[in-house]
Amino acid sequence: MAESFTWFAKFGDVFELLEEEDGVKLAYAIAEYGMFGREPDSLPFHLSLAFTAMREDIDHSKMKRAAGSKGGRPRKQPEKPDNKPCLKPVSKPDEKLVLTQNNTEQNNTEQNNPEQNIKKGGASRFSPPSENEVRKYCEEHGYGIDPAAFVSFYTSNGWMIGRSKMKDWKAAVRTWVQRNRGNETKEAENEAGEAFSQWQQ
Template sequence: MVADMEKKNSFVLYTDYRRQFDLLTDAELGQLIRAVMDYVETGQPPDLPAGPQMAFAFISAQIDRDMKKYQEVVEKRRAAGSAGGKQKASNAKQEVASLANDSTCYQAVTNLPDNENDNDNVNDIKKKDTKVSKEKSFQPPSVENVREYCQEGGYKVDAECFVNFYESKGWMVGKNRMKDWKAAVRNWARNDQKPSPKTGNRAIDKYNQFMHSDYDYESLEKDLLANK
C-alpha cells in the first residue's frame, strides 16, 4: 500500500509499540526496525521470524493508515489550489457580464427569492438523506477512538490489536456486519488472553489462537444480558 502513494521520507513510531518490542531480543528488534524502514521505502512486506513478524503486522498497519491520511491531505490541498484559481477567473467573468447587461442583473435580482427557496428545499432534502445514510451505515473506529473508549471504561484492551484484527475481517462479526464496535470492545476485554513477557510461548500460542478465532460478539453479549 505504501508504494502506491506519494513518496514521504518519514514515518511515526508510537510508544504503544513498546509492549511488543519488549517481547523481542535485541537482534530481533534490529531486524524489525530494518524491515519497517524497507517497507516505508519500497512497500514490500519482509520475511521475518514469528516474533518480529507479529510486531511488524501492527506497525505496518498503522503506517498504512498514517500514509493514507497524509495522501488525503496532499490531495485536498492540491484540489483547493486548483479550485482557488478557477474561482478567481469565474468571478472576473461574472463581474464583466454584470457591467455589460443591467437588464440581466435586474432579472437575476428579481428571481433571487425563488431561487433561494428552491436551494433551501434542496439543501433540506440533502441533509435529511445524509442523516438517514449515516444512521444506517457503520463507521469503523480508529485506533484512537478505541483507545479513548477503553480509557473511559477502564477496559484493558490493546486498541491497535482490536482495530487490526477487525480490519483484517472487514469488520464482520461471524457472518454479519458489525453494528456496535463498543460492544465488541467490551466482549474483547472479557475474553482477552493477551501474552506478556512472563507467560512465555504457551500464552503467545493461546493469544494467536484467540486472534484467529471467529467469535460472534453481539450474540455473546445478548446471552450475557439475558442471563443477568
C-alpha cells in the first residue's frame, strides 16, 4: 500500500467537465489505484479514458516519491586505503614524484619535511616588472619598444588589462609590440596616401 500519491491540478480540470456521479466514480477509482494499486473493474468508456491518462501521472509521482525516499542518488563509497605504494602526481615538472604508502604518511612527510611541500592552488601572484626587466626582455627578443613608456602606461592604470588584473607582463609586451607594428603600418599607409594625393595635384 502506498502511503500517498500526488493529486495534480489537472485532475481537477477533468472533474469540472464531469457530472457529479461520474466524478465520484472517477475519484474513487483514482484513490483505489493511488493508495492500493487496484485498477477499477468497470468504468464507463469516457471515465476509463480519463483514468488511463491520470494513471500515468500517478505512477510517475509514486516512482518519484520512491526515489526520493531512498535519498536520491546514492553517495559514493569512500575508497579504502590499501597498503600498496602509489605515485602521487606533482604540479611542477622540476619536482620529484613522492612515493607514499597512504595519505597519512604523505601528510606526515609534508609536515616533517618542508622542502617537499608543494604549493597547491593556482598560478603564482603577479608582480609588476621593473623597467630594466622589460628592457632586458625586449633586447632578448628584438622588440623595439620603449620600456619606460610600457612600464609608465601600465603603472598608471594599476597593471590592468581592460577590467582584469594583468597576469603575464611578457604577453602584454608582445601585444604592445604588435599594436606598435600595426600603428606604424597605418602611419606608413597614411603618408603614402598623402604623397600620392600631392603627386596627383
